[in-house]
Amino acid sequence: MRRICIAVVALCALAVLPDLHAQQSEWNPALVGATRQYLEELRSNLENASRSQAYSEDLRARARAEAERVRTRLEEGDFRVGDRVILRSDRPRPATDVTGTGPVIDTLAVEPGLLLDLPEVGRVPLRGVLRSELESYLTDQMSRFVNEPNVRAQSYIRVSILGEVAQPGFHLIPPETPLADALMTVGGPTQMADWTRVRVERDQRVVLDGGQLQTALHTGMTLGEIEMRAGDVIVVPRRARFSLNEILGFVAVIAGTVFALQRIGII
Numbered sequence: 001m002r003r004i005c006i007a008v009v010a011l012c013a014l015a016v017l018p019d020l021h022a023q024q025s026e027w028n029p030a031l032v033g034a035t036r037q038y039l040e041e042l043r044s045n046l047e048n049a050s051r052s053q054a055y056s057e058d059l060r061a062r063a064r065a066e067a068e069r070v071r072t073r074l075e076e077g078d079f080r081v082g083d084r085v086i087l088r089s090d091r092p093r094p095a096t097d098v099t100g101t102g103p104v105i106d107t108l109a110v111e112p113g114l115l116l117d118l119p120e121v122g123r124v125p126l127r128g129v130l131r132s133e134l135e136s137y138l139t140d141q142m143s144r145f146v147n148e149p150n151v152r153a154q155s156y157i158r159v160s161i162l163g164e165v166a167q168p169g170f171h172l173i174p175p176e177t178p179l180a181d182a183l184m185t186v187g188g189p190t191q192m193a194d195w196t197r198v199r200v201e202r203d204q205r206v207v208l209d210g211g212q213l214q215t216a217l218h219t220g221m222t223l224g225e226i227e228m229r230a231g232d233v234i235v236v237p238r239r240a241r242f243s244l245n246e247i248l249g250f251v252a253v254i255a256g257t258v259f260a261l262q263r264i265g266i267i
Helices: 002-016 036-051 057-076 131-143 179-184 210-219 244-263
Strands: 084-089 104-111 115-118 122-125 152-163 169-173 199-202 205-208 233-236
Touching: 036 057, 084 131, 115 131, 131 152, 152 179, 179 210, 179 233, 205 210
Parallel strands: 152 233
Antiparallel strands: 084 104, 084 152, 104 115, 115 122, 152 169, 199 205, 199 233
């Protein structure tokens, strides 16, 4: 019964939503906390839909594309170079640590090759690891060297938020944070911010803007769901002092005034 529900909702999402998917839907291929079982079931149902003659060719093509997207996520995992992991564990403290008792906290960066330099363990691969698997995976790795390490792990994306916000700069933000909330974590927009022209840049290229980004803002999509990566830049532009409509209105008023003055012979 659950598999049928996944298939129905997945097909409904394909049929009625734009490229950014069911932002408010539980059945979302980009869901940040998705488990491996969830994604495997969703991929299976999408592949079945892509072969079904009960749907149009357009819908089958979209199902194929979505199935491939899920397959790639399962194979490559959720982590990218530059992501951060804050690790809390009960492993023994180094002899040089004089901060006292309590969990040891480390901030670790995902290195080239999708490697994480794990304390007491060394570099471990993160390729193929989902965010939902991070704690259990790191616990398994550390258990080889530390008895009952009691690991707690939280992943973050390092992004720049620039432009008309109160605290522009680099920020570490959990991927499950809604885009709108991420902008509020930097103090929110200034009075001159133009929300209608917010954009996301990657390597100096715009990767998300316009209607799709407005949809992300208004429907509560998370950074993970819009597939933000470490190093991406959210730009909040400064609005013009006069909008285009205001300028056109002024021009129309001036033109009307000139015409009226000409009619009465003043000019």
